[in-house]
Amino acid sequence: QVQLVESGGGLVQAGGSLRLSCVVSGSTSSIYVMGWFRQAPGKEREFVAAIRWSGISTYYSPSVRGRFTITRDNARNTVYLQMNSLKPEDTAVYYCSAARDYYGEHARNYDYWGQGTQVTVSS
Secondary structure (H helix, E strand, O other), rough: EEEEEEEEOOEEOOOOOEEEEEEEEEHHHOOEEEEEEEEOOOOOOOOEEEOOOOOEEEEOOOOOOOOOOEEEEOOOOOOOOEEEOOOHOOEEEEEEEEEEOOOOOOHHOEEEEEEOEEHHHHH
């Protein structure tokens, strides 16, 4: 089993920045990819970014590419999402996720999920 705990959400003005953190515990050796997703009220969960647990490969949604950066610190078992140039449409609950054998944007293929952290961007 893998446990994921997100933090770092909050309220920020448009154009501002936030950094989300996801601490990973449990069977980290089973992880292939870490991902970030978000879900706004009344909308489906949306892929944001993914990173391989080993290696440097990253993958972004077109809506955040160039503004968000996903990184990981294996020594700390932590994955980060640096969010810059935030827009009101980035407002959502952000979820950290882990996949054992998948690298992509489909939430159904991720095996573990955190509880989510709220990000609100005011205009």
